[in-house]
Amino acid sequence: MAHATSTEPAGSLAPLALHGLSVEGVNQCVHCGLCLASCPTFALLGTEMDSPRGRIFLIKSLAEGRIALTDSTVNHLALCLDCRACETVCPAGVPYGRLIEAAKAEIERERPGGLVRQLFRRLNFGLLLTRPRALRLAAAGLRLYQATGLQALVRASGLVRLLPGTLPEWEALLPLLPPRAERAPLPPLIPAEGRRRARVAMLTGCVQSVVFGAHNRATARILARNGAEVVVPEGQGCCGALNAHGGDHDRAVEMAKRTIEVFEAARVEAVVVNTSGCGAHMKAYGELLAQDPAYAERARRFARCVQDIAECLTREPLRGPLRPVPMTVTYHDPCHVVHGQKIRKEPRQLLAQIPGLSVVDLKESDWCCGSAGIYNLTQPEMARRLLERKVNHVLATGAEAVVTANPGCILQIQAGLRERRSPMRVLHLVELLDRAYGGRAS
Numbered sequence: 359m360a361h362a363t364s365t366e367p368a369g370s371l372a373p374l375a376l377h378g379l380s381v382e383g384v385n386q387c388v389h390c391g392l393c394l395a396s397c398p399t400f401a402l403l404g405t406e407m408d409s410p411r412g413r414i415f416l417i418k419s420l421a422e423g424r425i426a427l428t429d430s431t432v433n434h435l436a437l438c439l440d441c442r443a444c445e446t447v448c449p450a451g452v453p454y455g456r457l458i459e460a461a462k463a464e465i466e467r468e469r470p471g472g473l474v475r476q477l478f479r480r481l482n483f484g485l486l487l488t489r490p491r492a493l494r495l496a497a498a499g500l501r502l503y504q505a506t507g508l509q510a511l512v513r514a515s516g517l518v519r520l521l522p523g524t525l526p527e528w529e530a531l532l533p534l535l536p537p538r539a540e541r542a543p544l545p546p547l548i549p550a551e552g553r554r555r556a557r558v559a560m561l562t563g564c565v566q567s568v569v570f571g572a573h574n575r576a577t578a579r580i581l582a583r584n585g586a587e588v589v590v591p592e593g594q595g596c597c598g599a600l601n602a603h604g605g606d607h608d609r610a611v612e613m614a615k616r617t618i619e620v621f622e623a624a625r626v627e628a629v630v631v632n633t634s635g636c637g638a639h640m641k642a643y644g645e646l647l648a649q650d651p652a653y654a655e656r657a658r659r660f661a662r663c664v665q666d667i668a669e670c671l672t673r674e675p676l677r678g679p680l681r682p683v684p685m686t687v688t689y690h691d692p693c694h695v696v697h698g699q700k701i702r703k704e705p706r707q708l709l710a711q712i713p714g715l716s717v718v719d720l721k722e723s724d725w726c727c728g729s730a731g732i733y734n735l736t737q738p739e740m741a742r743r744l745l746e747r748k749v750n751h752v753l754a755t756g757a758e759a760v761v762t763a764n765p766g767c768i769l770q771i772q773a774g775l776r777e778r779r780s781p782m783r784v785l786h787l788v789e790l791l792d793r794a795y796g797g798r799a800s
């Protein structure tokens with residue numbers, strides 16, 4: 359927490375900070391309340407302290423040392439999705455995402471929880487996300503668990519319900535692991551087709567690379583088809599987004615530095631990302647590393663190169679020919695694309711270029727589906743309510759598929775549709791584009 363130091367003139371205060379991270383942005387809030395109607399947790403709970411304005415008040419009070427991290431304070435802050443819908447509508451430009459990440463880092467330091475929780479966090483944040491080999495090994499184990507029918511047996515027997523804490527929810531959300539060939543790394547270089555327009559690098563991601571390797575392959579094919587020489591830097595790992603959102607700040611900083619080093623060596627014009635949380639987080643590396651003299655400038659330069667796949671593909675019209683995809687779809691905006699990166703029209707522009715595709719509007723398309731990083735695992739009850747609301751709107755469209763651009767949203771909405779026994783599919787934007795190009799996703 360912030361305190362005035364003896365070297366400062368009387369009356370001056372040190373910058374407001376939590377866990378050493380500036381939360382000065384709280385002072386930008388003019389308490390107008392314009393954000394309240396856009397906040398999913400306020401909409402569901404109706405309490406001021408579960409609104410952006412209320413949480414900003416809590417963060418400011420914490421940083422000024424006027425309140426303590428009581429159970430109630432922790433709960434209000436932990437219920438925040440970090441969806442940043444409040445940022446989109448805030449007329450005062452409050453950098454809410456940065457404030458809540460600082461608060462979550464402070465909570466983790468002051469209230470780390472019991473041994474089981476700490477071990478679980480260390481396993482995920484410290485081992486699986488930081489060591490790609492460990493993640494691949496875990497993915498192979500999970501694939502075996504699923505392919506042998508053991509998972510179905512365990513689920514049918516009800517044994518899962520005996521697991522402690524929120525582990526039953528974790529188990530229910532386990533993604534279906536694809537066969538080994540789909541989890542294999544991409545080649546280090548994919549040449550451009552036709553006249554070369556650009557040389558770009560691709561982030562293959564952590565969970566993305568083992569669960570949705572097919573999306574990475576489709577992304578690389580579409581980029582190459584559109585004249586990009588695609589570099590897939592070896593040694594890349596997790597960008598640290600999940601760690602940062604989960605309050606694991608120090609490790610997130612180390613992961614950011616490593617990511618910058620790996621991609622700098624690739625000497626490319628842009629770093630293309632097909633997972634929204636990663637893209638939004640990497641675009642904020644400049645702020646994350648602003649206090650590190652060795653990395654501040656490199657981080658700012660790197661962040662300027664990061665492009666979401668939709669952003670990258672709309673810089674020029676898509677190269678044809680594109681085959682018809684006769685389907686009716688609707689589009690769900692992932693929070694970290696629409697609010698985190700302010701990308702709203704680009705995915706729709708891409709869909710509009712696919713012949714035969716009909717796109718119908720989705721009510722509250724930019725409302726969080728409840729996935730929100732690991733929110734559906736840490737706050738299963740709220741996540742379930744948000745998912746139900748999302749699935750109701752999705753089903754009301756009558757579309758054959760819902761298109762989105764984030765692995766977390768895909769898994770969450772798939773789980774919701776499965777529960778309602780709906781045949782509606784959830785597709786990544788690149789799957790549809792790849793289909794239009796006659797790629798493997800077709």
Ligand code: SF4
Pocket residue numbers: 386387388389390391392393394410411414444447448449450451452
């Ligand atoms: S809209 Fe912005 S300024 Fe207004 S209350 Fe919300 S965070 Fe504060």
Ligand code: SF4
Pocket residue numbers: 396397398399400408409410413437438439440441442443444445454
């Ligand atoms: S980030 Fe989302 S859940 Fe959190 S306060 Fe803002 S709008 Fe509400």
